[in-house]
Amino acid sequence: xxxxxxxxxxxxxxxxxxxxxxFSQKGISNTKMIDIARAASIGxxxxxxxxxxxxxxxxxxxxxxxxxxxxxxSNAIKKQDHPSEQLKVLIHVSLEAIFEEQKDxxxxxxxxxxxxxxxxxxxxxxAIHLKEMYQNYRMMIRQIIDRGIAQGVFRPIDSMAxxxxxxxxxxxxxxxxxxxxxxxxxxxIAESLCDGMLNGIRN
Amino acid sequence: xxxxxxxxxxxxxxxxxxxxxxFSQKGISNTKMIDIARAASIGxxxxxxxxxxxxxxxxxxxxxxxxxxxxxxSNAIKKQDHPSEQLKVLIHVSLEAIFEEQKDxxxxxxxxxxxxxxxxxxxxxxAIHLKEMYQNYRMMIRQIIDRGIAQGVFRPIDSMAxxxxxxxxxxxxxxxxxxxxxxxxxxxIAESLCDGMLNGIRN
DNA sequence: ATATTAATACCGACCAGTCGGTCATTATAA
DNA sequence: TTATAATGACCGACTGGTCGGTATTAATAT
Numbered sequence: 387x388x389x390x391x392x393x394x395x396x397x398x399x400x401x402x403x404x405x406x407x408x409f410s411q412k413g414i415s416n417t418k419m420i421d422i423a424r425a426a427s428i429g430x431x432x433x434x435x436x437x438x439x440x441x442x443x444x445x446x447x448x449x450x451x452x453x454x455x456x457x458x459x460s461n462a463i464k465k466q467d468h469p470s471e472q473l474k475v476l477i478h479v480s481l482e483a484i485f486e487e488q489k490d491x492x493x494x495x496x497x498x499x500x501x502x503x504x505x506x507x508x509x510x511x512x513a514i515h516l517k518e519m520y521q522n523y524r525m526m527i528r529q530i531i532d533r534g535i536a537q538g539v540f541r542p543i544d545s546m547a548x549x550x551x552x553x554x555x556x557x558x559x560x561x562x563x564x565x566x567x568x569x570x571x572x573x574x575i576a577e578s579l580c581d582g583m584l585n586g587i588r589n
Numbered sequence: 590x591x592x593x594x595x596x597x598x599x600x601x602x603x604x605x606x607x608x609x610x611x612f613s614q615k616g617i618s619n620t621k622m623i624d625i626a627r628a629a630s631i632g633x634x635x636x637x638x639x640x641x642x643x644x645x646x647x648x649x650x651x652x653x654x655x656x657x658x659x660x661x662x663s664n665a666i667k668k669q670d671h672p673s674e675q676l677k678v679l680i681h682v683s684l685e686a687i688f689e690e691q692k693d694x695x696x697x698x699x700x701x702x703x704x705x706x707x708x709x710x711x712x713x714x715x716a717i718h719l720k721e722m723y724q725n726y727r728m729m730i731r732q733i734i735d736r737g738i739a740q741g742v743f744r745p746i747d748s749m750a751x752x753x754x755x756x757x758x759x760x761x762x763x764x765x766x767x768x769x770x771x772x773x774x775x776x777x778i779a780e781s782l783c784d785g786m787l788n789g790i791r792n
Numbered sequence: 793a794t795a796t797t798a799a800t801a802c803c804g805a806c807c808a809g810t811c812g813g814t815c816a817t818t819a820t821a822a
Numbered sequence: 823t824t825a826t827a828a829t830g831a832c833c834g835a836c837t838g839g840t841c842g843g844t845a846t847t848a849a850t851a852t
Contacts, residue, residue, distance in 0.1 A: 413707055415618040419812060429829040431814080440812070496706060500699035503767050504616055517768045547781055550773065554761025561760055562753055564706050565720045570753065578750055586789060600801095622838060632803040634840080643838070 398436040401426045402450060405443050410493035414444060414501070445513045448498055451491070452519060458483050460526070469534030470584055473552075476527065477583070478576050480556045485563070485572040492564045524549040531587070540587045548587065555579060601639040604629045605653060608646050613696035617647060617704070648716040651701055654694065655722060661686050663729070672737030673787055676755075679730065680786070681779045683759045688766070688775040695767045727752040734790070743790045751790065758782060 404426035408417045419440060423430040437443045462475040484492060501508075502516030527549035534540035559575060607629035611620045622643060626633040640646045665678045687695060704711075705719030730752035737743035762778060 411707075411710070413618075413703060415616075418810085423830095430812090431829050432827080434813070435827070493703075493706060496699065496703035499764065500616060500696075500703055503696060503699060504614075520765060520768055544781075547773070547778065550762065550765055550778070551758060551782065551785065554759075554765060555754060555757045556761070557764055558757025558759070558761035559753065561702065562723060562757060565723055570750070575750065575753070578747075579754065582754065582789060586785060597801095621836090626804095633838090634803050635801075637839070638801065 394436070401428070401433060401436055402443065402447055406447050406451070406491055406494060409444075409447065409497065410491050414494070414497045441510070444501070445510065447494075448501075448514060451494065451498065455483070456522075463526070463530070469530050469537065469539055470588070472530045473527075473534075473584065474580050476530070477552070477556065477580050478573075481559060481572050481576045481579075484560065492560060495560070496564075520553065523553055527552055534587075539589055541589050543587050552583060555583075597639075604631070604636060604639055605646065605650055609650050609654070609694055609697060612647075612650065612700065613694050617697070617700045644713070647704070648713065650697075651704075651717060654697065654701065658686075659725075666729070666733070672733050672740065672742055673791075675733045676730075676737075676787065677783050679733070680755070680759065680783050681776075684762060684775050684779045684782075687763065695763060698763070723756065726756055730755055737790075742792055744792050746790050751786075755786060758786075 401422065405417070405422045408421045408425050412421065419433060420430050422443070423433055426433075433443075437446070459476060459479050462479045463472045466472045466475055499516070501510065502514050505511050505514045505516070524546065528545045531540060531543070531545035531548055535542050535545065556579075559579070562569065563572065563575075604625065608620070608625045611624045611628050615624065620643075622636060623633050625646070626636055629636075636646075640649065662679060662682050665682045666675050669675045669678055702719070704713065705717050708714050708717045708719070727749065731748045734743060734746070734748035734751055738745050738748065759782075762782070765772060766775065766778075
């Protein structure tokens with residue numbers, strides 16, 4: 387029988403979610419295995435039935451986190467046709483999805499960034515490709531822009547630089563928002579960002 | 590005689606620099622006291638003659654790091670008179686000073702951010718005020734903008750939101766640059782950011 | 793000058809606590 | 823009964839911080 391496979395995967399996911407939860411609160415290197423176990427309401431040893439090590443949890447979590455993000459964004463974009471609209475949903479989804487669904491998890495982003503940046507001189511180099519991920523994001527944006535330029539809706543700007551700026555703004559805004567959630571409303575700020583960015587490049 | 594005080598301070602600074610160096614390479618919680626000692630070419634015990642704990646080093650380093658940054662920026666701004674120019678130097682100094690002088694230390698920024706964000710539920714709450722620091726940065730930018738608006742050189746925009754965007758862009762660009770330094774030239778990208786931002790608000 | 797004393801800087805072996813990971817045992821399911 | 827899953831006591835490697843002792847420099851006395 388194979389309900390087991392389902393169960394195993396489900397439980398693995400459960401542990402992962404618990405781990406991400408704890409990671410976000412305490413930081414990854416301040417998180418102890420026992421913390422994860424308790425958060426998942428299981429024994430410490432059980433974790434090792436599903437993950438080979440703490441690093442394994444970290445890397446799996448890392449990928450799950452960004453894969454979900456990726457999918458959410460590219461799905462949202464696919465639903466749109468007009469480059470302007472695509473840019474809009476990209477901004478809105480980036481800022482609001484995290485805001486709404488996973489606000490607890492943003493704390494981890496920082497660790498992921500920190501680890502990802504440092505993984506150059508690190509054993510995790512092969513498992514983490516933050517650089518490549520950002521290249522993908524930039525490419526995604528770039529393609530939207532280039533299509534817009536080709537269609538004549540955008541001015542012929544440097545699409546690569548624009549992509550960097552947009553990505554930078556999104557990351558930076560998330561950062562500020564985590565520090566001070568009451569500072570601005572995510573929906574509003576996303577709207578402003580859309581306006582500003584689109585105004586700057588519209589033909 | 591009192592050369593001692595000078596020496597002590599100098600040595601404390603030396604240790605601090607060594608610590609920051611190691612922090613940036615390995616991350617703060619992966620840094621061992623012995624690493625710092627070796628980097629400073631002293632015995633481990635000696636560190637405790639100058640700092641009370643690892644956390645003490647971290648907090649002192651944190652403040653030194655940002656105090657230097659603050660001073661550099663506000664000095665550069667004071668030298669300018671025109672709001673447009675002030676904004677320009679703010680952007681250039683923010684992006685390039687770190688780029689030129691302390692590129693090794695950017696890795697720490699991530700830890701500082703991570704710790705700062707998490708210090709809410711943390712014993713370091715009293716020692717780290719990342720939120721307040723960002724409020725100050727925003728205020729600094731805001732005052733430039735408001736003066737520009739009053740003088741009629743800028744359109745009457747929402748100066749607070751603009752400050753958030755600018756800060757976000759700067760942080761985000763640094764982030765991307767750390768991941769992939771060859772992606773863009775800091776001087777150029779700073780210039781582009783200036784153009785874009787100023788074009789967006791010039792009257 | 794030189795000896796003596798005092799004060800300070802420096803050191804690394806050591807200690808006590810911690811934590812990732814293991815494994816013998818127990819509970820559960822088939 | 824047997825196979826599988828779950829568990830937490832246990833282990834050993836590791837590390838922040840301590841402490842007794844040594845080296846170095848300064849102050850004082852002779």
